[in-house]
Every structure is written in C-alpha cells, then in structure tokens.
Amino acid sequence: MKSEEPIIKIRNLKRHYKTGKVIVKALNGVSFDVREGEFLAIMGPSGSGKTTLLRILGLIDKPTSGQYTIKNLDVVNLPEEEKIFYRLTQLGYVFQDYALVNEMSAIENVYIISLMEDLSKEQSQETAKLALERVGLGDKLDRIPDQLSGGEKQRVAVARAISKTPKILFADEPCANLDTKTSRQMLEIFKMLNEKYGQTIVMVTHEDWHTEFVSRIINLKDGRITSDKKVYK
Amino acid sequence: MFKDVKVGFLTAKSSVKRGNKKTTIFIIFVLSLIFLNLIFLPSLINGMMKLFVGFVQDYAYGDVVIEPADGNVYINDADNILTKIRSLNDVEAAAKRLTVGASLAYEQKEVGVTILGVVPSDEEKVSLYPYIVKEGDFLGDLSRNEIIVGAMIAGTGPGSEIYDNLGEVKIGSLINATYGNNLKKIYKVKGIQEGTFELTDLNALVSFKELESVLGIEGEHKASSIVIRVQKAGEEADVKSQILGMGIKDKVFTWQEKAEVLIKQATQSMSTLDIVSKIVSLIIGASLIFIVNYINTLNRKKEIGILKAVGVSPASVIISYIFISLFYVMMGIILGLVLFLFLTLYLQTNPITFYGSLKIYPVLELSLLMQSILIMITMSLIAGFLPSWLVTKESILDAIWSRE
Numbered sequence: 001m002k003s004e005e006p007i008i009k010i011r012n013l014k015r016h017y018k019t020g021k022v023i024v025k026a027l028n029g030v031s032f033d034v035r036e037g038e039f040l041a042i043m044g045p046s047g048s049g050k051t052t053l054l055r056i057l058g059l060i061d062k063p064t065s066g067q068y069t070i071k072n073l074d075v076v077n078l079p080e081e082e083k084i085f086y087r088l089t090q091l092g093y094v095f096q097d098y099a100l101v102n103e104m105s106a107i108e109n110v111y112i113i114s115l116m117e118d119l120s121k122e123q124s125q126e127t128a129k130l131a132l133e134r135v136g137l138g139d140k141l142d143r144i145p146d147q148l149s150g151g152e153k154q155r156v157a158v159a160r161a162i163s164k165t166p167k168i169l170f171a172d173e174p175c176a177n178l179d180t181k182t183s184r185q186m187l188e189i190f191k192m193l194n195e196k197y198g199q200t201i202v203m204v205t206h207e208d209w210h211t212e213f214v215s216r217i218i219n220l221k222d223g224r225i226t227s228d229k230k231v232y233k
Numbered sequence: 234m235f236k237d238v239k240v241g242f243l244t245a246k247s248s249v250k251r252g253n254k255k256t257t258i259f260i261i262f263v264l265s266l267i268f269l270n271l272i273f274l275p276s277l278i279n280g281m282m283k284l285f286v287g288f289v290q291d292y293a294y295g296d297v298v299i300e301p302a303d304g305n306v307y308i309n310d311a312d313n314i315l316t317k318i319r320s321l322n323d324v325e326a327a328a329k330r331l332t333v334g335a336s337l338a339y340e341q342k343e344v345g346v347t348i349l350g351v352v353p354s355d356e357e358k359v360s361l362y363p364y365i366v367k368e369g370d371f372l373g374d375l376s377r378n379e380i381i382v383g384a385m386i387a388g389t390g391p392g393s394e395i396y397d398n399l400g401e402v403k404i405g406s407l408i409n410a411t412y413g414n415n416l417k418k419i420y421k422v423k424g425i426q427e428g429t430f431e432l433t434d435l436n437a438l439v440s441f442k443e444l445e446s447v448l449g450i451e452g453e454h455k456a457s458s459i460v461i462r463v464q465k466a467g468e469e470a471d472v473k474s475q476i477l478g479m480g481i482k483d484k485v486f487t488w489q490e491k492a493e494v495l496i497k498q499a500t501q502s503m504s505t506l507d508i509v510s511k512i513v514s515l516i517i518g519a520s521l522i523f524i525v526n527y528i529n530t531l532n533r534k535k536e537i538g539i540l541k542a543v544g545v546s547p548a549s550v551i552i553s554y555i556f557i558s559l560f561y562v563m564m565g566i567i568l569g570l571v572l573f574l575f576l577t578l579y580l581q582t583n584p585i586t587f588y589g590s591l592k593i594y595p596v597l598e599l600s601l602l603m604q605s606i607l608i609m610i611t612m613s614l615i616a617g618f619l620p621s622w623l624v625t626k627e628s629i630l631d632a633i634w635s636r637e
C-alpha cells in the first residue's frame with residue numbers, strides 16, 4: 001500500500017524572480033505527485049525552470065505561491081531551523097554547480113553532514129570514505145575542490161548527497177560534467193539506491209539516454225509541465 | 234549543542250588551515266599591534282609610577298611613617314615612641330626627622346627649600362640620603378654648621394636648569410639660610426646630593442640637633458615624622474597595626490597608603506592620559522577586530538550558504554566563526570607579547586631617560602595583562618558572532634548565488 005500514497009505533493013507551484021522591473025516566471029503553475037520509491041527525471045530545455053523547481057523541492061528556495069508537502073507535512077512553512085534539520089535528516093541534494101566548501105577536503109565536505117547528524121568523527125569519516133569510494137574517488141579523499149576536476153567535484157557533491165542514504169534524493173544534472181562511462185556509473189549507483197534502499201529520487205537531466213534508468217519522466221518548458229509519462233521496461 | 238561545537242570546530246579548522254595564508258598573517262599582525270597598543274603605554278606609565286613610588290619610599294616615608302596627629306605640628310614624645318618601635322619584632326630600623334621651610338642664599342641668588350633635620354647615624358638605616366652624596370660627605374652626628382644641598386638647587390645636577398638655583402655652589406661654599414622665624418644662619422656646604430629626582434635634589438639636609446636649636450625645641454623630644462623600615466617586605470600593615478596598638482595619637486601610614494595618595498595627586502594627568510589612551514585603543518581595537526572579521530565572514534558568505542544548504546545548523550556556523558576569531562586573537566595576543574618582549578629588551582639597552590639618568594622601563598602587571606587579554610577575547614567573541622549571525626540570517630539562495 002505504501003506506493004499508493006504520494007510522498008511529495010505539489011500544487012500550482014509558482015516561482016517568480018524579480019530582476020529590476022522585469023519579472024521572470026521561472027515556474028508558472030506546476031502540479032504533480034511523486035510516490036515513494038519513484039525515480040523521476042525532470043527534463044526540458046535550458047532555462048525551463050528545472051533548477052528552480054528542484055531547489056524548491058529541496059527546501060533551498062521558497063515558491064512564490066502554491067503548495068508543497070512531503071508526507072502531508074507543509075515543509076515550505078517550517079521554521080528555518082526545522083527546515084535545516086529536515087534537509088539534514090531526510091533529504092539529499094546534488095547541486096548543479098556542486099556547492100562544495102572550498103577550504104574543506106573532499107572527505108571533510110562529505111563527513112561534515114554525518115557529524116552534524118551526531119555520528120562520531122570516526123563513524124562519520126568511515127561513511128564518507130565509503131561514499132567517496134563508491135563514486136570512484138577513494139584515492140582523492142584529502143584533495144580540496146581546487147585540486148579536483150569538474151567531474152570529480154561533481155562526484156564529491158554526489159557522495160555528499162548519498163552518504164547518509166536520505167529518504168529523498170534530489171540531483172540537479174549530476175552527470176553534466178562526466179564522460180559517458182562515469183555517468184553510467186553514477187546512474188547505476190542511483191538505480192541501486194533506488195532499488196535496494198527504496199530511495200525516492202528526483203533527477204534533473206537533459207540526456208535522453210539517462211531515461212533508461214528512471215521510472216518516470218516529466219518535461220518542463222517555460223515553467224510549465226508539457227508531458228509526464230511513466231517508463232515501462 | 235555538542236555536535237554544533239564539533240562541526241563548528243571542523244569548519245573553523247579547515248578554514249584557518251586552508252584559508253589564504255597572507256590574509257591570516259596580516260590579520261594576526263594587526264591584532265598583535267592592537268594588543269601591544271593596549272599594554273605598552275599603560276605598562277610604561279606603570280613603570281614610571283613604580284619608579285616614583287620607589288623614590289617616595291626610599292627617601293620620604295620608608296616602609297611605614299608616623300606623622301603628627303591632626304592639629305599638631307609635631308609628634309610629641311618622639312624618643313619614647315622611637316624606643317618602643319625599635320623594640321618591635323618586625324622592625325628593622327626607625328629614625329626621626331624634622332622638617333622646616335627656609336630660604337637659602339648664595340652670592341646674589343636665593344631659593345626657597347625644605348630643610349630636613351636628620352640623625353645621620355639613624356638615617357643610614359632608613360633612607361638612601363646618605364648614599365647619594367655625589368660630592369663631599371654626608372653629615373656626621375656632630376655636624377652643626379654644615380649642610381647638604383640637592384644638586385638641583387646647587388645648580389650642578391641634571392635638571393637644575395628648570396629650577397631656580399644657587400648658581401655654582403661647591404663643597405666648602407658658605408650659604409646663608411633664613412628660617413621662617415626670621416632666624417638667620419650660615420652653613421658650610423659639606424656635600425651635594427644627587428638622586429635625579431626633585432624630592433631629593435631640591436632639598437637640603439642639616440642635623441636633627443641643628444634644627445631643634447633653630448626651632449627652639451631642644452630637649453622637648455619632638456619630631457615632624459618618624460620613618461620606619463620593616464624587616465621583610467609585606468610586614469608594613471602588620472607593623473602599622475602594632476604601632477597603633479601602642480596607643481599613640483599620631484597618624485601612621487604604610488608606604489602603600491602614601492603611594493596611593495601620591496599617585497592620585499601627582500599623577501592625575503598621567504592616569505587621565507592612561508585612560509584616554511586605553512579607550513582610544515579599545516575603540517580602534519574593537520573596530521579593527523570587527524572589520525577584519527566582518528570582511529572575512531562576508532567573503533565566506535557562499536560557504537555559509539552551502540553549509541546551511543546541506544544541513545549544517547546556523548549555530549555551528551556561528552560557532553565556527555567564533556572559533557576562527559578566537560584563534561586570530563589568541564595568535565595576535567601571543568605575537569603581541571613577543572613584540573612587547575622585544576620592545577622591553579630594546580628599552581633595556583636604549584632606555585627612556587629623564588634628567589640624563591632617571592630611566593623608565595615598562596612594567597607589565599599581571600592584572601593589566603589579564604584585563605587586556607580579557608578585552609581582546611571579549612571583542613573577538615562579539616566580532617566572531619555578529620557578522621556570521623547576520624549572514625546566517627540571509628536566505629540560502631542569496632548567500633550562495635547572489636551577485637553581492
């Protein structure tokens with residue numbers, strides 16, 4: 001029965017950016033549900049509002065209007081502190097531009113989160129190491145972001161998001177800077193997390209071949225959904 | 234809370250370890266100058282006061298001094314009191330003195346002075362007067378028509394140019410003295426004393442007996458003051474209470490009490506200077522620490538946004554900036570102390586001098602040191618807290634992606 005009740009519900013979500021006198025309607029009324037255990041791809045041309053949508057889903061940004069609940073909890077209007085805690089304990093997020101702390105090594109960037117979750121330093125480092133090894137960076141644990149390539153940084157960002165096996169994982173073009181082989185490895189990891197741990201995954205991508213890993217595809221254009229279809233294998 | 238501290242510490246550590254080294258060194262250097270500024274002038278003034286108080290102790294009051302009760306010109310029964318005091322356990326030595334105003338004249342010149350009547354053999358044990366005679370000799374117990382004059386009034390010592398003096402008085406010169414009661418005497422100069430200090434160098438000394446006869450109080454056992462030396466430093470208060478316990482009516486002061494009054498009186502302007510300089514350094518210091526931290530924090534706005542975005546609590550972020558700020562300030566304090574040490578060593582070989590021989594060294598009291606460290610740390614706590622708190626209040630979107 002658990003897959004019947006949606007874990008994410010959004011209704012008529014809008015996000016308007018004000019830049020000077022111009023108002024950019026990045027999201028212009030988006031509604032859909034995500035069921036637990038789904039692996040959802042969000043696609044669409046550049047500037048269609050994918051990142052904007054994902055940031056709102058990841059509680060990093062607020063919608064201008066509309067409803068968004070996770071398990072019927074009105075997460076948009078949680079107090080700031082609770083929102084941070086919710087993000088820490090329930091959500092994982094891979095940023096399109098990595099968002100790594102420049103002064104922290106790869107492993108520190110990852111294990112700081114486990115530390116925040118009150119794991120001991122040794123435990124935190126251990127989980128971080130596992131996550132980094134999983135994305136193929138086991139030999140670069142102590143490098144700082146400046147000493148890593150774009151693709152490697154992206155993989156650190158992935159490791160950070162998956163290290164604590166979050167309930168819901170949001171990934172904003174997690175393979176944008178990776179070659180086909182490494183991209184495939186990442187997607188395999190996501191698929192494994194999705195199948196083995198039942199993690200719900202929402203991933204932004206614009207590579208058609210990525211869709212062979214997902215269970216559903218939503219297409220965006222100009223801040224609106226143009227298609228929403230299940231992928232049957 | 235504990236995990237906030239842990240995470241804050243990790244963030245602070247990596248930020249200091251991998252941050253821009255030049256910036257770090259510059260910040261620490263500036264903080265060390267702020268700290269130096271906080272301790273240097275006050276400790277120099279303190280050194281000056283110490284020197285001054287030392288003089289007061291060595292010449293004017295000894296360790297404990299007895300002065301006439303209010304309304305009395307003299308201590309009555311001085312010899313009796315002296316005997317009793319000398320028999321006290323902790324007392325090393327005691328001497329009586331007489332003090333009187335007079336004017337001295339030599340050739341065409343005339344100056345007003347305080348003439349001290351001392352018992353020469355006793356004075357050796359309570360003050361440094363007998364040891365600062367630069368030319369000639371100190372008085373003997375039998376001296377009657379002999380006088381010791383200070384170098385500043387003799388016109389020979391350093392500093393004499395700023396005071397009226399007698400010109401060129403030499404050993405053996407004859408000087409006319411006119412006392413308040415119009416009595417005139419002629420004295421032969423037996424010695425010239427030089428302590429490079431007004432208290433000694435603007436004074437003149439004659440024997441106690443001589444002043445007794447001038448004042449017409451021979452055989453009346455009177456004195457203007459009794460100066461006492463204790464055996465061990467620290468026994469002053471104890472000796473004072475023993476003396477008071479003897480039931481005398483005269484006033485008893487320890488040198489600390491005298492110094493307090495003197496410092497309050499004579500160094501009013503000095504301590505105003507001290508306070509003003511402290512306040513100014515505090516304001517400058519606080520602003521600098523704050524600005525340095527503020528810029529530092531604003532430069533890391535993006536990092537703060539990222540940390541928040543991945544679930545690091547604002548408390549951890551603030552704690553990390555407090556750690557960073559504390560680290561800078563601690564290093565600044567350490568470097569400041571090293572600089573202070575070098576400055577002190579430099580002043581050891583190139584002292585600040587007055588009158589050519591009065592040397593002043595900075596004396597850093599523990600209390601001043603503690604106070605300054607406390608001030609620095611308090612400022613660093615505020616300067617670590619405020620900017621990071623302001624930045625954590627901003628939305629993640631603004632912190633990470635805003636174009637400033």
Ligand SMILES: Nc1ncnc2c1ncn2[C@@H]1O[C@H](COP(=O)(O)OP(=O)(O)OP(=O)(O)O)[C@@H](O)[C@H]1O
Pocket residue numbers: 017018019024025026044045046047048049050051052053096
């Ligand atoms: N902070 C902002 N201020 C103003 N406009 C913005 C801001 N962020 C995004 N936009 C605009 O909103 C629209 C959607 O942007 P968004 O980043 O969501 O697109 P995207 O689908 O993720 O594009 P891409 O595939 O290039 O990453 C774009 O027109 C963009 O210019």
Ligand SMILES: [Mg+2]
Pocket residue numbers: 050051052096172
């Ligand atoms: Mg995007």
